[in-house]
Amino acid sequence: MAADAEQATTAGRPATAGRPARRRGPAPVGHARQRNDRRLGYVLVAPVLVLLLAVTAYPLVFNLWNSFHYDNLTFANSPHNFVGLRNYRTALTTAGWLPSLERTLIFTAVTIVFDIVVGLALALMLHRKFRGRALLRAAVLISWAVPTVVSAMLWKTMFDPRTGFVDYFLGALHPAWSSLTWLNASVARSWVAIFVADSWKNIPFVAIILLAGLQVIPNEVYEAAKIDGANWWQSFRRVTLPLLKPALSVALIFRTLQALLVFDIIYVMTGGGPGTSTEVLAYLNFKYFIINTDFGVGGAMSIMLVVLALIVSAIYVRAFRPQAAR
Amino acid sequence: MTASAIGAPHAAPRRRRNTGKIIRETLFYLAVAIVVLISLFPFYWILRTSLLSNYQVSQGVGGANGVIPSHLSFSAWKNVFTQDGFLTPLRNSLIVALACTAVTVVVASMAGYALARLRIRGVALILGFILLAGFFPVLAMIGPLFLLMRHLGILDNIYPLIIIYTVYTLPISTWLLKNFFEQIPSELEDAALTDGATRLQALRKVVIPVAVPGVFTAAILSFILAWNDFAFAVAFLTSPDKFTAPLAITTFGESQFQVFYNLIDAAVVIISIPIALIVLFAQRRIVSGLTAGSFR
Numbered sequence: 001m002a003a004d005a006e007q008a009t010t011a012g013r014p015a016t017a018g019r020p021a022r023r024r025g026p027a028p029v030g031h032a033r034q035r036n037d038r039r040l041g042y043v044l045v046a047p048v049l050v051l052l053l054a055v056t057a058y059p060l061v062f063n064l065w066n067s068f069h070y071d072n073l074t075f076a077n078s079p080h081n082f083v084g085l086r087n088y089r090t091a092l093t094t095a096g097w098l099p100s101l102e103r104t105l106i107f108t109a110v111t112i113v114f115d116i117v118v119g120l121a122l123a124l125m126l127h128r129k130f131r132g133r134a135l136l137r138a139a140v141l142i143s144w145a146v147p148t149v150v151s152a153m154l155w156k157t158m159f160d161p162r163t164g165f166v167d168y169f170l171g172a173l174h175p176a177w178s179s180l181t182w183l184n185a186s187v188a189r190s191w192v193a194i195f196v197a198d199s200w201k202n203i204p205f206v207a208i209i210l211l212a213g214l215q216v217i218p219n220e221v222y223e224a225a226k227i228d229g230a231n232w233w234q235s236f237r238r239v240t241l242p243l244l245k246p247a248l249s250v251a252l253i254f255r256t257l258q259a260l261l262v263f264d265i266i267y268v269m270t271g272g273g274p275g276t277s278t279e280v281l282a283y284l285n286f287k288y289f290i291i292n293t294d295f296g297v298g299g300a301m302s303i304m305l306v307v308l309a310l311i312v313s314a315i316y317v318r319a320f321r322p323q324a325a326r
Numbered sequence: 327m328t329a330s331a332i333g334a335p336h337a338a339p340r341r342r343r344n345t346g347k348i349i350r351e352t353l354f355y356l357a358v359a360i361v362v363l364i365s366l367f368p369f370y371w372i373l374r375t376s377l378l379s380n381y382q383v384s385q386g387v388g389g390a391n392g393v394i395p396s397h398l399s400f401s402a403w404k405n406v407f408t409q410d411g412f413l414t415p416l417r418n419s420l421i422v423a424l425a426c427t428a429v430t431v432v433v434a435s436m437a438g439y440a441l442a443r444l445r446i447r448g449v450a451l452i453l454g455f456i457l458l459a460g461f462f463p464v465l466a467m468i469g470p471l472f473l474l475m476r477h478l479g480i481l482d483n484i485y486p487l488i489i490i491y492t493v494y495t496l497p498i499s500t501w502l503l504k505n506f507f508e509q510i511p512s513e514l515e516d517a518a519l520t521d522g523a524t525r526l527q528a529l530r531k532v533v534i535p536v537a538v539p540g541v542f543t544a545a546i547l548s549f550i551l552a553w554n555d556f557a558f559a560v561a562f563l564t565s566p567d568k569f570t571a572p573l574a575i576t577t578f579g580e581s582q583f584q585v586f587y588n589l590i591d592a593a594v595v596i597i598s599i600p601i602a603l604i605v606l607f608a609q610r611r612i613v614s615g616l617t618a619g620s621f622r
Contacts, residue, residue: 041444
């Protein structure tokens with residue numbers, strides 16, 4: 001930054017004599033200023049670090065401790081003994097963490113592919129200048145900005161056979177479809193409803209990120225491709241997609257982690273049902289913490305969840321680094 | 327969605343230019359209409375449902391209660407405030423979201439400025455940690471925070487949420503403001519500094535006024551993120567008069583025999599209104615804030 005230049009200009013001056021406004025002695029110059037700046041910098045950064053460490057690092061360490069100890073509020077008088085890996089064994093066997101992991105991974109894979117493809121199409125639409133573009137952008141943004149709970153309650157209404165429009169319109173196509181029960185009746189239909197609510201809420205986010213990526217691609221690149229005789233598909237494959245890679249990677253990382261940790265929609269729409277068939281990792285973790293008040297097994301699940309999130313982030317960072325460096 | 331229509335602007339004309347163009351344009355606008363419909367029709371439907379009487383809801387959709395119902399009633403809108411007391415959760419949400427936004431803006435501005443300008447050591451490390459914190463699994467935080475709050479006797483209390491929600495708001499705001507401060511030409515403060523101002527004076531009198539748009543964007547995003555939380559609220563709040571609005575709407579309208587979606591949907595409409603207004607007035611800011619620095 002301009003510190004060197006700043007030094008040069010300030011050092012030559014007599015320490016700004018005759019300025020009555022200053023109360024705390026002369027303003028530091030040169031190295032003194034740099035040192036003061038740095039000290040001030042740490043003071044200014046401290047609050048953000050303290051707050052974020054308090055809400056992330058503290059729970060992480062506490063979970064790690066709990067995961068090796070017995071801690072269940074239902075039996076609050078039992079001593080919090082060290083139990084070794086027993087909580088992890090419980091989580092992986094009877095508590096159903098593995099089936100839940102499988103569900104979560106399948107849900108994540110399906111949603112991110114769908115979200116990215118549709119989000120890209122939407123971004124291409126928004127990128128074009130046309131009448132009504134502001135309306136389209138507002139419509140898309142609103143479904144992103146409303147609370148996830150609103151999306152969940154809204155689609156719960158829509159999929160309700162008596163109140164929603166889904167069965168009403170389906171019934172117009174085929175009489176047998178006029179009173180389908182979606183949530184908590186059929187496993188497949190529960191997932192469809194969850195999937196719709198999740199996509200409706202999250203595709204706009206993908207579209208906005210990708211739109212920003214499209215906007216930084218210079219028009220000349222397309223001109224050049226056109227001169228070289230590329231048709232639309234060719235210029236999309238060879239120009240748009242490669243140049244969109246940074247934006248795509250951002251959208252992919254965000255969406256993957258959000259999908260791995262999906263909670264609100266599941267809690268509101270199915271509560272994990274029918275049975276336990278829509279219990280994803282985050283929901284299972286919630287159940288162990290708040291409903292079963294078993295902070296040992298819950299802690300073990302949390303640690304595994306954090307490790308999973310870290311592994312996924314590491315894979316993405318590695319996969320996208322070469323492109324970023326180029 | 328029709329990918330061919332979307333790509334129309336760059337497509338090279340193959341057949342007769344005009345007919346092809348007209349078809350493509352029609353398909354494009356058709357696709358736009360479909361997207362707008364998918365985004366907004368559900369909102370129309372909840373508005374419609376919220377304006378039905380309990381009797382109409384129990385009748386189901388169809389006949390006089392079709393897409394456009396023949397009769398409207400404001401009973402649900404009245405009941406959601408009187409019988410369900412929705413004002414209290416709305417007030418709780420407003421307090422928490424505004425307070426969290428205020429904390430975020432102050433803390434993130436300070437940190438953003440320091441990270442952009444003050445040449446502290448370990449900037450990359452600090453930024454990396456802040457980013458990582460933004461991805462931290464929220465559900466993994468709930469157990470330990472529950473135990474801590476129980477120990478301190480502050481469960482079922484909205485005020486701790488102000489601090490907890492900063493995990494949503496601080497990462498994006500700090501990054502955004504750091505990028506914003508970097509874009510402000512440093513000559514401005516340098517001039518103030520050579521004139522004998524201290525760093526803090528320069529920050530307060532010169533930098534902050536120029537940074538108002540960035541701070542405003544951070545505030546809008548923070549408010550939306552804090553307003554939208556559900557996970558912490560459902561884990562820590564137990565009595566209805568402490569509920570935040572998103573938590574409250576999930577408990578409305580459930581009677582023993584039937585779910586009264588008109589009540590639920592009136593609440594859903596109400597809770598969406600502030601967000602919709604923010605989006606309408608600050609579209610550009612939100613878009614730029616969401617994407618700022620995400621791949622620079």
